Amino acid sequence: MDDTNWSRLDDAVRKAHGVLMDKQEGDGYWVFELEADCTIPAEYVLLEHYMDRIDEELQVKIGRYLRRIQGEHGGWPLYYDGKFDMSASVKAYFALKAIGDSPDEPHMVRARKAILQHGGAERSNVFTRFQLALYGEVPWEATPVMPIEMFLLPRKAVFSVWNMSYWSRTVVAPLLVLAALKPKAVNPRNITVQELFTRPPSLIKDWIRGPYRSRWGHVFKAVDVAIRPLEKRSPKWLREKAIKVTVDFIMERLNAEDGLGAIYPAMANAVMMLKALGIPDEDPRSVAAWKAMRRLIVDYGDEAYCQPCFSPIWDTGLAGHAMLEAASGPEGVQPEETAERMTKAAEWLLSKQILDVKGDWALNNPTLPPGGWAFQYENDYYPDVDDTAVVGMMLHRDGNPAYEEAIERARHWIVGMQSSNGGWGAFDIDNNVYVLNHIPFADHGALLDPPTADVTARCISFLAQLGHKEDRPVIARGVEYLRAEQEADGSWFGRWGTNYIYGTWSVLCALNAAGVSPTDPAVERAVEWLKSVQREDGGWGEGESSYEGGPRGQYKESLPSQTAWALLGLMAAGHRDDPEVQKGVAYLVETQKEDGTWEEEPYNAVGFPKVFYLKYHGYSQFFPLMAMSRYKNLGHTNSRHVQYGL
Known part of the structure; x- marks a missing residue:
């Protein structure tokens, strides 16, 4: 050169x-925006309608964001310039309709046409069908059987939540409570999206039909069919105990700064769970959970979106x-000033090291002292x-x-976090019960955190x-x-x-x-x-x-x-x-x-x-x-x- x-x-x-x-930042740290696809801001819009806590000005801004990132194919992709994705498109359409967009507007017509051409909303993923069930748009039979009693299973049981990854565990816990209680969104404007289905949801019988990644998928589909009637007959005392254990797990991890697990899906499910349990919006726990959600909003003035x-x-x-x-x-560039800046950064990082909480990772190594850092501001149970x-x-x-x-x-x-095969997972040791990725609930194939x-x-x-x-x-x-x-x-x-x-x-x-x-x-x-x-x-x-x-x-x-x-x-x-x-x-x-x-x-x-x-x-x-x-x-x-x- x-x-x-x-x-x-x-x-x-x-x-x-x-x-x-x-x-x-003044405290010494750096934080940049972390942007995902349209599903997070769309889910946030729907959460406000679920709770009847609608911020009109914010919803208008999110609407502009959602319209701008609509794909040429008519739907919404999972990433920039990506192909049509059914679940993202259903959520974005639902959110825009809730915001006030008429189904007759050109962008809504294009979206609806694309969704129907790809098989309709009945072919959306499990998490989307759970959201639709919470709004009464589909029957609960549209979702896989996930008995809340599974939270009582010990670690050695294959289907124990302790065999799931951290993100799955924190997302699933409040979702199990919701599935057990089966609440319905307030939905003050009575928004429905029945037009996104190729046939009335009440007539659909094949909600769970793959695609299956192995023969285990077919096996677990049969298991789902077999246990569905049994799940409804769970003894009242057992169900109440399971709900209590699950809620206790959540409350222990529901920190005031970043919410449950410090990731949007878990945080949103926790907010809905608190409402389903009858806990008022003014309760300190509800206030903290909602505040953590609101902090994720990125507001550009004319547009806004929600970070994961x-x-x-x-x-x-x-x-x-x-x-x-x-x-x-x-x-070197400004070595003295850089050294001063790095001292501030180091001091901030030192204040965030997790030294007094043994998180979920400790289940597989209970004698290991904590000493890690999390990804977010406050997520002490889940350092990586x-x-x-x-x-x-x-x-x-x-x-x-x-x-x-x-x-x-x-x-x-x-x-102490090294797995038995010599590698490291992000949050857990030997989190590799791979059969779990084949249950109907895990259609996303990401229920685990194996070494990478x-x-x-x-x-x-x-x-x-x-x-x-x-x-x-x-x-x-x-x-x-x-x-x-x-x-x-x-x-x-x-x-x-x-x-x-x-x-x-x-x-x-x-x-x-x-x-x-x-x-x-x-x-x-x-x-x-x-x-x-x-x-x-x-x-x-x-x-x-x-x-x-x-x-x-x-x-x-x-x-x-x-x-x-x-x-x-x-x-x-x-x-x-x-x-x-x-x-x-x-x-x-x-x-x-x-x-x-x-x-x-x-x-x-x-x-x-x-x-x-x-x-x-x-x-x-x-x-x-x-x-x-x-x-x-x-x-x-x-x-x-x-x-x-x-």
Whole structure:
């Protein structure tokens, strides 16, 4: 890179660094918007009508948002520029009608036509049918049998809620109470959507008919048919006991800051459950639950939408890494001011470390002391190892001795969270009773939290960065897990980010941190794959369709966040000086806007593959800054290896 281009790179780093400086909150943390598909804002609209707590002004703004993101196919997709999705379309149509849109308006006619052409609302997913049942739009027979008595089952029982993932457990708990009580929405405007069904719901008998992912699906369909009449005859004393145990579980986890589980579906179900139990809206528990919901609203003035949750710990950890990378090296950007900012960030993070609550994870390791971080502001029962590893690496990189105790607590917790196959899941140990993903309720196929390559990679990176001799066997088992998970083409699947580019970047960083040679066949195959999917303009991009059988590592345009991931992965593998890396860095420099930001409309992450996708608004800012800064810093050393695990 000549002097002119180096100067442009230096300028791009400074501008991007300045953007992050400006976006840091006064308390020291970063938090960016986290956007999902239309289902969350649509569900929020319907929740206001369910509760008869309608905010007219807000609903108008959400209506504008929903109309804008309607697809050309007439319905609504699960991600930017995606294909028609039945459940998203039914909810969006229902919400718009509740807001006041006439069924005769052109956009509503197009949506209704698309829904009917795809089989009608009766073919929507389980969670949508539960919502329709709560409004009386479908009979409760449209939903799978989920007896609340299952909350009484011990951990060793296959169908115990303790074998589900954290998100499933917190969503299911209040939903089981609702299914047992069978309340009906207040619905003050008597909004109905019977026109979305191909035949009257009262005449439909085949609500549960797949698609089945294995023979177990057919088995559990038969079980559903068999136990449905029995479920209605559950002894009153047993049902009351189950409701009490379930409600107690919820109330214990219903924190005042972020609600139940700190994720929208659980929070919304808890709000409806409280009303079904007869708890007044003025009750402190109801007030706190509703306030937590309202905090998720993003209001642009003319438009508004509801986020699925907050991501301050994750954003702060990743933004901190980018800031530290930009400030390091002989040409570091504002090193003194950055150090001051990072001290504030670290102090805020230290205040959020979970040290006195043994969450649900402790069921599988009851002697393990807590020491992790959650994803959100307050979610003490559900820390995750991914956030903990990222924060731990950031604090360790900062080098302040005052952070050593917190880092050691995090290290000990992550070591104790390793699953038996050597990998790590996000929230639980050995959360892999795979048969649960085949019950009728789990038509989304995401009831579990098994180990994944990207999360495992972060844990390895953290432990390797710390360098404790006693952790070597733990790291070695993790590396073997990663080797076994590598795809035939050399890539790795990205469970929490889109997708194979994200997974491959994560693993290459971990292998480098763990001391795996750049000439190792697994590394060489991954490098070859990354280079093979680079686009003509020098960037990289990957669509969410890669989760649905679409091409891996490919998209119709290059994207800043995914270009940065590919670059970081290649540099971790020792390829800093390769022409592909230089072209990728040039792409980032050339596509940066004058204000120091990058544009990225497509989604860049996933909640549940094929079901729920996400757009982290911060990804297009801190990852390009991290990649460009690392390229600069490696240019001033004799080594072409990354020193840190991200």
